[in-house]
Amino acid sequence: MKVIVVGAGVIGVSSAHYLNGAGCTVTLLDALPGPALGTSFANAGQVSPGYAAPWAAPGIPFKALRWLFDRDAPLKIRPDGSWFQLVWMARMLANCSHAAYDRNKARMVPLAEYSRDCLRSLRAELGLHYDERSLGTLQLLRDPAQLVAARRDAAILERIGVPHQLLDVAGVLEHEPALARVAHRVAGGLRLPNDETGDCRRFTERLAEHAARAGVQTRYGSDIAALLYRNGRVAGVRLANGEELVADAVVLAAGCASRALAQPLKLALPVYPVKGYSITLPLTDPDAAPRSTVLDETNKVALTRFDTRLRVGGMAEVAGFDLRIRPERVAVLKRVTTELFPDAGDLAEVEAWTGLRPMTPDGTPLVGASGVPGLWLNTGHGTLGWTMACGSAQLLADLMLDRPAALPARDYTPARYSRAEKS
Numbered sequence: 105m106k107v108i109v110v111g112a113g114v115i116g117v118s119s120a121h122y123l124n125g126a127g128c129t130v131t132l133l134d135a136l137p138g139p140a141l142g143t144s145f146a147n148a149g150q151v152s153p154g155y156a157a158p159w160a161a162p163g164i165p166f167k168a169l170r171w172l173f174d175r176d177a178p179l180k181i182r183p184d185g186s187w188f189q190l191v192w193m194a195r196m197l198a199n200c201s202h203a204a205y206d207r208n209k210a211r212m213v214p215l216a217e218y219s220r221d222c223l224r225s226l227r228a229e230l231g232l233h234y235d236e237r238s239l240g241t242l243q244l245l246r247d248p249a250q251l252v253a254a255r256r257d258a259a260i261l262e263r264i265g266v267p268h269q270l271l272d273v274a275g276v277l278e279h280e281p282a283l284a285r286v287a288h289r290v291a292g293g294l295r296l297p298n299d300e301t302g303d304c305r306r307f308t309e310r311l312a313e314h315a316a317r318a319g320v321q322t323r324y325g326s327d328i329a330a331l332l333y334r335n336g337r338v339a340g341v342r343l344a345n346g347e348e349l350v351a352d353a354v355v356l357a358a359g360c361a362s363r364a365l366a367q368p369l370k371l372a373l374p375v376y377p378v379k380g381y382s383i384t385l386p387l388t389d390p391d392a393a394p395r396s397t398v399l400d401e402t403n404k405v406a407l408t409r410f411d412t413r414l415r416v417g418g419m420a421e422v423a424g425f426d427l428r429i430r431p432e433r434v435a436v437l438k439r440v441t442t443e444l445f446p447d448a449g450d451l452a453e454v455e456a457w458t459g460l461r462p463m464t465p466d467g468t469p470l471v472g473a474s475g476v477p478g479l480w481l482n483t484g485h486g487t488l489g490w491t492m493a494c495g496s497a498q499l500l501a502d503l504m505l506d507r508p509a510a511l512p513a514r515d516y517t518p519a520r521y522s523r524a525e526k527s
Contacts, residue, residue, distance in 0.1 A: 105505070108133060108341055108351040110328060110365065111358035111483075113144040114308045114490050118497035119357050119482050121226075121315045126501045130320045131349065132312075133341065135327040140308035143359050143489065146382045146457040147304050148417030149408035150397050151223060151491050152241050153216035154266050154296030157257070158208040158467025159420070159486070160199035176436045178404035184424030192376040193422065195465035195521075206260065208466045211515045213264055215469070216488060218510055219495025220300065226494055232310050235410040236302035239396035242271075242280055243294040244444070246402045254294040254401075269295040282392050286444055301397050301408050303415075304490040331365055331479065338369070338478035353504060355480045359462040360425070362483040369476050374521055375484045377425055377460035382417035383437045384457070385449040393448035405440045414449045416441050420461075429458050461486050471496045471516040472503045480504055481518070 112134035120132040171177030276293040327344040340350040356362040360377040405418035463486040502509040
């Protein structure tokens with residue numbers, strides 16, 4: 105099978121690798137001049153299946169209203185003038201019930217767990233290194249209300265068989281000793297011992313290099329004008345320069361750009377760009393830094409240790425395709441860094457970044473058949489792109505080649521939006 109994969113972020117590169125390994129002839133396209141230059145460039149650095157959960161959760165509508173008046177709130181909504189933004193937000197709100205949250209989390213966690221296992225196998229097979237660590241992740245709870253919510257999440261994790269530890273203050277400090285300097289800010293924690301961390305950009309670049317050596321044709325700097333639709337099926341792509349590339353199948357793994365490419369085929373993908381921020385700073389005192397990832401539940405910010413750097417990521421802005429870096433959002437990331445790990449790194453040497461996460465209203469990605477012959481999807485992973493990348497790519501390859509799949513395909517196709525699931 106001849107396949108074109110559109111998008112060279114972590115999702116697209118992983119898709120190309122697994123399809124090539126399954127015997128397909130693969131061409132990987134991206135408008136940017138190299139891999140991992142979009143949303144995969146500087147994400148929070150987590151491979152966190154245990155924290156795979158939809159943003160649409162009980163209580164979010166009330167929090168969103170309160171956050172409207174909070175300058176430093178983790179979520180900001182800025183109207184982009186589109187009807188789609190309103191429809192997407194309405195769909196997200198419809199998924200904020202307890203029933204919908206449990207259903208969506210029960211789809212997301214198995215894919216994320218499967219993906220982490222695929223990543224481990226891939227790392228062992230190829231010998232990839234990307235500042236990886238396998239020390240688990242810690243959700244830092246600062247007040248009793250967060251402890252109550254964490255117990256509810258722990259009950260769900262227990263039900264679906266995900267190892268976890270509810271920690272008191274002493275337990276938190278045992279796993280993240282540097283927090284002893286700010287122990288007065290700690291009420292407890294929820295630890296996921298099987299989660300991992302690392303630099304997603306480095307992973308994607310190195311996997312892309314391996315894929316090219318293994319036979320994947322990479323064409324960076326190739327802007328796509330449209331999908332080719334002939335004889336009732338997608339038959340390839342037309343580039344902006346007029347060149348046409350023909351294939352048996354096309355995989356849309358272009359993140360937020362996937363929706364626009366699919367629209368001419370009357371395929372309305374429910375994928376909206378949600379902007380996130382990160383800062384990266386050099387470590388000055390490794391002993392004062394986290395050992396792995398610490399998720400600050402209060403500010404919805406993740407602080408991740410790389411070998412010689414600290415990555416701090418978070419924030420969400422529902423504001424269309426706006427990629428401006430807002431100083432007040434960067435200031436929040438700096439403040440959280442100072443509050444929790446004040447002596448870890450040099451805030452004078454911060455590199456700020458922003459990227460657009462491709463989000464679905466229910467938090468679950470779109471993986472598999474699109475409903476249009478010849479067109480396949482691997483997009484909509486939101487904040488969990490790297491966490492779900494390898495598993496999504498393996499699932500996609502199995503479905504495309506009609507092989508037994510590890511997960512039920514129906515949970516990840518856009519058809520779930522037309523089935524009018526009841527919350």
